[in-house]
Amino acid sequence: MGERGRGTWGVAMRFSVFDTPLAGPIEARLDSAAKAFLDGGGLRVDFSEPKGEPALVGPDSVSWRVFKNPVSLFIGGVAAVLLEFAEPRVRSGVWDHSTFRQDPVTRLKRTGLAAMVTVYGARSVAEQMIEGVNRRHARVAGATPSGEPYSATDPELLRWVQATASYGFLEAYSAYVSPLTDADRNRYYAESQASAALYGAAGAPASLDEQKALFARMLPRLEPSGIVFEFLQIMKKAPALPQPLQLSQHSFVRAAVDITPPEVRAILGLGRRYGLRPFEARVVRRMGRRADRIVLRSAPAAQACRRLGLPEDYLYRPC
Known part of the structure; x- marks a missing residue:
């Protein structure tokens, strides 16, 4: 079979394992993965407690809708x-200050857990969690290969990280x-x-216009x-997702490249072959779309709904 044929067959197989006939096994695996994720590299979080206590944003927010998928x-x-x-x-x-290259999965778990706790x-x-993150950031400082100093507490850099995370998830x-x-x-x-x-x-951007303005201001600094290409290779190979989603991890990485703004892709050298x-x-x-209909009882979204006395499928109902 030619290279093109193998590629098409591989994509078809990645889709078939996630389609409706295997919904039951997939839900069980994803729910099991949600339990493992909540270990967070050693930090256990129960999103169902304390009963009735609200989050930083409410269950009818766009944030709760987006982060469940x-x-x-x-x-x-x-x-x-x-x-x-x-x-x-x-x-x-x-x-220079993380274990991402040596242990990407644990690093991803911790970062993902922090995002889930925040939402x-x-x-x-x-x-309490954010206070701990800030204490760790206070110890992160150094210089780039070109000699430019940096600090993880620099508001400009924190603003960029906040804006890029919002952009990516949205x-x-x-x-x-x-x-x-x-x-x-x-x-x-x-x-x-x-x-x-x-x-x-x-x-940090409080609106879409502010996000666009920040990206325009930062563009000359990019x-x-x-390291970008090393990161992409790590993300394609690290067992960061449960089976069967690992079969699609290469495609998900290319999907991420596709939504990166074109002007940033051009700067980074991420041509068409890196996209979908x-x-x-x-x-x-x-x-x-299929994942957005699967209610995972062990996932933070369902646990948080239970904490607030809402049905587990609250976020999965038609708007």
Whole structure:
């Protein structure tokens, strides 16, 4: 079979394992993966407690809607890191002061758990967790290979990380799950202000227009790096997703490249071959939409709904 034939067959197989006939086994595996995820590399979080305590944002927020989808979260997270790594100070701070290269899965778990606690966790739990993150960030400082100093507490860098994360998760959900309006985006950026303030990201975008303005201001600072390509290879190979989603991990990484702004892709050297093929794009959208209908009892979204006395499927009902 030719190379093109093998590629098409592989994509078809990746889709078939996620389609409706295997829904039951897939739900069980994803629910089991949700339990493992909540270990967070050693930190256990119960999103169902304390009973009745609200989160930083409410269950009718765009944030709660977006963060429940494991497919778009993975894609959006990769896109966010691509944007972060385009900024040399952020790139050096992450690459030089984390275990990402040695133990990417644990690092991804911790980062993902922090995002989930920020959105779904009880306010007191989220505030305590963010305080701990800030203490660790206070110890992160150094210089880029070109000699430019950086600090993880720099509000400009925190603002960039906040904005790129918001962009990645929003655009992944909109592109591969359900289209979001500009009004949805504005709501999300406004909702993120409470957590941005706690993280020290002063001046983080509070609207879509502010996000676009920040990206335009930061564009001259962005630059290419071989680390970006090393990161992409790690994300394709690391067992970051449960089976059967691991079969689609290569496609999800390419999906992340696809939603990265074209001007940033050009700077990073991420040409067309790094993005999705036409058939692959349709497959990823089908998977994203399917994942948005699977209620995982062990996942943070369902646990948080129980904490607030809401049905587990509250976030999965038609708007």
